[in-house]
Amino acid sequence: MGSPWVNGDFVFDLNDNVLFRKDERNYINALGIQQLDTIGNIYFLDIYLSKGNCVEMHYHSNASELTYCISGEVEVSFINPNDNEWQSFLLEKGDAVSIPQGFWHVACALTDDVHLLATHDTNNLQTVFGSDLLRLTPANNFADIYCLNEQEVKQTLAPIQNTIIIGPPEDCNQRGNEEAKQENQHIEPPVDKTRRVTVYEQDPVENGEVQVTKAPAENSEVQTTLASMPPQEMTEETRESVPYGGSVVQPIHLCENCLRQY
Secondary structure: OOOOOOOOOOOOOHHHOEEEEEEOOEEEEEEOOOOOOOOOOOEEEEEEEOOOOEEEEEEEOOOOEEEEEEEOOEEEEEEEOOOOEEEEEEEOOOOEEEEOOOOOEEEEEOOOOEEEEEEEOOOOOOEEEHHHHHHHOOHHHHHHHHOOOHHHHHHHHOOOOOOOOEEOOOOOOOOOOHHHHHHHOOOOOOOOOOOOOOHHHOOOOOOOOOOOOOOOOOOHHHHHHHHOOOHHHHOOOOEEEOOOOOEEEOOOOOOHHHHHOO
16 A cells, blocks of 8 residues: 655745746746646646736647636636637636636736736646747648638738737737727727618618618619518518627528519
C-alpha cells in the first residue's frame, strides 16, 4: 500500500511565471503542474487588464474554465454551440462565469485595474488563440471557402505576425481615432429581432440586405394589388438572427392571385 502523503512543493509565487506581458498593467501569470507538482488537476491564469484591453478570442481544447472577477469590471463573451449564439456577460467584483470546454471566448476590460482568476480543470492547459488561426491559415483557404479576394485577405491579416494574447497590440494606431473608424466602417442599425419586417416598407436602394424589384410606375394594377394586400400577407417575410449576430431575410411569400399579376 502506497503512502497517503504527497511529496513535493506546496508553495509557488505566480509572479515568477509570467505567461504573457504586454505592459505593466496588462499581463497574465500562469500556474500548472510544471510550476507546482502537487497542484492536482488545476491550472490557474492570473489576469491583469486595463480598460480597453482584451484577452483575445481563444478556446481550450482540453478544459472547462471558471473565471472569477477579483476587481474591476469585465465583459466575457462566448459562442454557445448549443444554440449558435454570441452571449456576453458583465462581471464585477465577486462575479464568476463558467465557460465549458471548447467554447470560443474573449474577455475585455471595461475599467482599469481589472484582476481575474481563471481556473481550469486540467493541470496542463491547451489553448488555441484567434491570432494563430488567422495568421497560420493560408490566405487562399479563406478566399476559396468564403469567396473573398485573396490579396485583400493577405493585406488585411498581414499585420498579425505573432500570437496576440492581450490585444490590441502596443503599436496599434487605430485606437482612439473614432473619426477614421466611422469613415471606413459601415455601421448597421440595430435590429429588433422581435419585429417582423415587410420588404415593401424598405427602400431596396438603401437597404443592402433586401433587394426587391418594385413595379414600374405605369403598372398601376400591380401597385394597387400590393397596396391592397392584407397586413398578415405583407408581413410573411421575417428578419431572423443568424449564428454569431447579424440578420437574414427570408424569401417573401406572395399569394397565388398576386403572382398572377406579374
